[in-house]
Amino acid sequence: xxxxxxxxxxxxxxxxxxxxxxxxxxxxxxxxxxxxxxxxxxxxxxxxxxxxxxxxxxxxxxxxxxxxxxxxxxxxxxxxxxxxxxxxxxxxxxxxxxxxxxxxxxxxxxxxxxxxxxxxxxxxxxxxxxxxxxxxxxxxxxxxxxxxxxxxxxxxxxxxxxxxxxxxxxxxxxxxxxxxxxxxxxxxxxxxxxxxxxxxxxxxxxxxxxxxxxxxxxxxxxxxxxxxxxxxxxxxxxxxxxxxxxxxxxxxxxxxxxxxxxxxxxxxxxxxxxxxxxxxxxxxxxxxxxxxxxxxxxxxxxxxxxxxxxxxxxxxxxxxxxxxxxxxxxxxxxxxxxxxxxxxxxxxxxxxxxxxx
Amino acid sequence: xxxxxxxxxxxxxxxxxxxxxxxxxxxxxxxxxxxxxxxxxxxxxxxxxxxxxxxxxxxxxxxxxxxxxxxxxxxxxxxxxxxxxxxxxxxxxxxxxxxxxxxxxxxxxxxxxxxxxxxxxxxxxxxxxxxxxxxxxxxxxxxxxxxxxxxxxxxxxxxxxxxxxxxxxxxxxxxxxxxxxxxxxxxxxxxxxxxxxxxxxxxxxxxxxxxxxxxxxxxxxxxxxxxxxxxxxxxxxxxxxxxxxxxxxxxxxxxxxxxxxxxxxxxxxxxxxxxxxxxxxxxxxxxxxxxxxxxxxxxxxxxxxxxxxxxxxxxxxxxxxxxxxxxxxxxxxxxxxxxxxxxxxxxxxxxxxxxxx
DNA sequence: TTGAAAGCGATACCAA
DNA sequence: TTGGTATCGCTTTCAA
Numbered sequence: 001x002x003x004x005x006x007x008x009x010x011x012x013x014x015x016x017x018x019x020x021x022x023x024x025x026x027x028x029x030x031x032x033x034x035x036x037x038x039x040x041x042x043x044x045x046x047x048x049x050x051x052x053x054x055x056x057x058x059x060x061x062x063x064x065x066x067x068x069x070x071x072x073x074x075x076x077x078x079x080x081x082x083x084x085x086x087x088x089x090x091x092x093x094x095x096x097x098x099x100x101x102x103x104x105x106x107x108x109x110x111x112x113x114x115x116x117x118x119x120x121x122x123x124x125x126x127x128x129x130x131x132x133x134x135x136x137x138x139x140x141x142x143x144x145x146x147x148x149x150x151x152x153x154x155x156x157x158x159x160x161x162x163x164x165x166x167x168x169x170x171x172x173x174x175x176x177x178x179x180x181x182x183x184x185x186x187x188x189x190x191x192x193x194x195x196x197x198x199x200x201x202x203x204x205x206x207x208x209x210x211x212x213x214x215x216x217x218x219x220x221x222x223x224x225x226x227x228x229x230x231x232x233x234x235x236x237x238x239x240x241x242x243x244x245x246x247x248x249x250x251x252x253x254x255x256x257x258x259x260x261x262x263x264x265x266x267x268x269x270x271x272x273x274x275x276x277x278x279x280x281x282x283x284x285x286x287x288x289x290x291x292x293x294x295x296x297x298x299x300x301x302x303x304x305x306x307x308x309x310x311x312x313x314x315x316x317x318x319x320x321x322x323x324x325x326x327x328x329x330x331x332x333x334x335x336x337x338x339x340x341x342x343x344x345x346x347x348x349x350x351x352x353x354x355x356x357x
Numbered sequence: 358x359x360x361x362x363x364x365x366x367x368x369x370x371x372x373x374x375x376x377x378x379x380x381x382x383x384x385x386x387x388x389x390x391x392x393x394x395x396x397x398x399x400x401x402x403x404x405x406x407x408x409x410x411x412x413x414x415x416x417x418x419x420x421x422x423x424x425x426x427x428x429x430x431x432x433x434x435x436x437x438x439x440x441x442x443x444x445x446x447x448x449x450x451x452x453x454x455x456x457x458x459x460x461x462x463x464x465x466x467x468x469x470x471x472x473x474x475x476x477x478x479x480x481x482x483x484x485x486x487x488x489x490x491x492x493x494x495x496x497x498x499x500x501x502x503x504x505x506x507x508x509x510x511x512x513x514x515x516x517x518x519x520x521x522x523x524x525x526x527x528x529x530x531x532x533x534x535x536x537x538x539x540x541x542x543x544x545x546x547x548x549x550x551x552x553x554x555x556x557x558x559x560x561x562x563x564x565x566x567x568x569x570x571x572x573x574x575x576x577x578x579x580x581x582x583x584x585x586x587x588x589x590x591x592x593x594x595x596x597x598x599x600x601x602x603x604x605x606x607x608x609x610x611x612x613x614x615x616x617x618x619x620x621x622x623x624x625x626x627x628x629x630x631x632x633x634x635x636x637x638x639x640x641x642x643x644x645x646x647x648x649x650x651x652x653x654x655x656x657x658x659x660x661x662x663x664x665x666x667x668x669x670x671x672x673x674x675x676x677x678x679x680x681x682x683x684x685x686x687x688x689x690x691x692x693x694x695x696x697x698x699x700x701x702x703x704x705x706x707x708x709x710x711x712x713x714x
Numbered sequence: 715t716t717g718a719a720a721g722c723g724a725t726a727c728c729a730a
Numbered sequence: 731t732t733g734g735t736a737t738c739g740c741t742t743t744c745a746a
Contacts, residue, residue: 023438024496024526026739037717042741051715068522073494074434075739078722081380083431085474094460094662094679096453103451106477115495117442118475120463137430138472139381165425169381249662279666286668305451305606309636311643311668322451383723394733399725408731432723435738 025067034063046071073115077139085115086332087140089131091123091147095247095276096304097321101146104325112333114141121147123246129158136162142172142332146325148247149175150217174331176324177219184331186324186339190220190301193317193344194227197271197299200346201315202235205355206269206297210241212255212281213273221247221273224301228271239271247273252280260288266295267355275300275307275316282310282351297352312350319344382424391420403428430472434496442472443689444497446488448480448504452604452633453661454678458503461682469690471498478504480603486515493519499529499689503682505604506532507574531688533681534576541688543681543696547577547658550674550701551584552591554628554656557703558672559592562712563626563654567598569612569638570630578604578630581658585628596628604630609637617645623652624712632657632664632673639667639708654709669707676701 031041036056044052044060052060063069077083086109090098102118109116117138121128128147135143143166150156163173163182173183177190201209209232214221229239243259245251252272259270270285272278278300282292290296293312300307303318320342331337388398393413401409401417409417420426434440443466447455459475466473474495478485485504492500500523507513520530520539530540534547558566566589571578586596600616602608609629616627627642629635635657639649647653650669657664660675677699688694 024493027741028739038740039717039719039742040715043716046740047742053715056716068525070490070493072435072496072739074431074440074496075722076741077431078429078435078724079739079741081722081741092460093450093463094453094456096451096456099451099453099456102475103449103477106450106475110477113491115474115491116476117472118459118463119473120460120467133427134470134472136381136427139429139431168425249666279663283666306636306663306666309606309640309663310666384725385723395724396726396733396735397731400732403724404726410731413732429723432738433725435740436723436725438725438738 024072025069027069027071030060030063030067030069033067034059036060045069046076082141083139084113085117085138085140086329087117087119087135087138087143089119089121089128089135089143089145089147091121091247093118093120096306097247097274097276097302098146100304100321101325101328104322104327105144105329106325107322108326108329108333114333123147125150125156125159128156129162132159132162132166136166136171140171142174142329144174144328144332146176146328148214148218148220149177150215150219172332174328176328177223184337186327186331187341188220188319188324189341189344190223191227191230192341193319193346194224194301195231196344196346197301197315197317198228198231198233198237199235200231200348201269201271201297201299201352202232202237204348204352206232206267206352207237207355208265208267209237209239209269209271210243210259210264211239211271211273212243212245212252212259212277214246214251215244224273237269245277247277249276249280249283252277253284254280256281256284257288260284260290264290264296267297269297269299269352272298272300275302275304275314278314278316278351279306279310282314293351293353297355299352303347308349310351312353315349315352316347317344318347381429382426384426384428387417387420387424387426390424391416393417402426403433439498440496441470442474442495442497443686444474444476444492444495444500446476446478446485446492446500446502446504448478448604450475450477453663454604454631454633454659455503457661457678458682458685461679461684462501462686463682464679465683465686465690471690480504482507482513482516486519489516489519489523493523493528497528499531499686501685501689502530502532503685505571505575505577506534507572507576529689531685533685534580541694543684543688544698545577545676545681546698546701547580548584548587549698550676550703551581551658552588553701553703554658554672554674555585555588555590555594556592557588557705558626558628558654558656558709559589559594561705561709563589563624563709564594564712565622565624566594566596566626566628567600567616567621568596568628568630569600569602569609569616569634571603571608572601581630594626602634604634606633606637606640609634610641611637613638613641614645617641617647621647621653624654626654626656626709629655629657632659632661632671635671635673636663636667639671650708650710654712656709660704665706667708669710672706672709673704674701675704
């Protein structure tokens, strides 16, 4: 038992004295307890390749267990020059859209033993840039930006600059949809999905639609709107009105109420740019005493879980959000990641019963 | 311009050569660029108290900006002995219950300039313990455990042990509800809320209820069930059946279907232990051709956003989840945090129209 | 295989 | 105020 160092103050004892509180045991403590060198302790506890004698290995493991040792991730990160974290930026974690994406990211990270750090942009470009900058400090392996990009908001360029800087030093950036930004993109083919939806709706006999969208320039919204328009018009329909707000339920409700005030003919189809917005519109319709479905039809986009819980169930385009999140994660760690746009699928439900029944 | 060190290799240049790729600029680089000492650069960039001459401060800031310097958080953490992170454990981030809690935590963390690390337990006790242990390695300032605790599952003790260990070395643990665990607790008075709900339901004339709960021993579920029972019975009602599953929508639907197969009288009240479960039950009722409300009434708990979107809107108990998350965060950083249980409120909606109309 | 020692990027004490 | 330097906890060469 190669002890015999009792007289020497261990670093952590010194620290204890200073802070007057127990600090977590260090590798040093473990090594001393096991009577081996720091290097050896490191090798058995955290080193990858095994090249430590069995007897030593046991001693070290035992010491670590009895001390309740856990490697200090920060210290490892500074020593290794790389930290085991993936940063995820979402607009709003309480929104099911982002919740689902986050769950996919978390699943992937977990598989790789990585930690997910999460931050909320609240859809504020300035805030977003600030957050990316702060996150850079963590030197994450990857940074996933799931908040929706705008087309060319100048305030956005601050974010892009930060992302570029991040990427310049080896960080991997993953965004959703091209957006002109740095790095890899996981593609949700919003345009094609919306086009298919528009076509289906025209086939059901709808000819006049009101779209409830986000602000002009918000890519996701623009793509979905353009796609829907193309498909719907190809089928003989026309989008007669486009109302603009944001992606929240309240926005959908408010805009729908406004549209109703201006008059909405029976047989009109309301296209919410996301399910959440569509569901907001549905509630406004109900409040106004209009029947969703037979009177005014509604469709959305995303297929979030609650789209099947509303009555009538919401017609929408299924986006495999959790898988999207998972792919975003993969894009962050796979050297040769490549992923064709994930398949989107129109799901027709009772909120669009069709016009010529 | 105190340069003149051109011949000396800077540490990061050495590193560049080794890795053959640009690494993020270090404080060292900034100091050299600005012609000041490491210490001075540190003081202006990251130090708290200002005691640097204006001219130096400017030089350093300029150098930092031109280099795109961001302090390495890991290095700061190891040097300072404390890392700016809060760890959050949730069962399922795609569940609105946890999504809302997470948003509250994120808001608080943001206010304090802390980073939130998130991990998913999937309601698996063994996994949970593993995760807590891994998270310990980050030496977070606080650890918020939002997954539901069981009464005395032995597998749970592993988690408790890890939490204790974490707390022993100065980490702050926050859990939801007593649970016998280490640390602080933010209280959701499930029992009282459910009791009030039970009383209200009895007042509406309901006399027979079916409860759809989670497994026995899951604290949240047990408390809500006991409370509901007490209130409902006090009002003259009786819970005739308790079905057990988990907190997911599918569980609510499956259990409801099963109950229907065994027969459910008109006028029965179904109490879902959470809104998500109740909404699952509603869809099963609909699928079975039963009318929610007039025929079979349904109530839930939590008041998640979609509870107003379903038809009929769901009667429930409002839990200020985002605020709960915020409080959990505060508990993690405030030295003298103290918070009485947050007020819960019964919200009667159309899913329980009352029996004697 | 093992251990000594030189980093990693930063903080903070201490003397100037 | 400033700069030199010990230190934080850990990894990883390099000799032995």
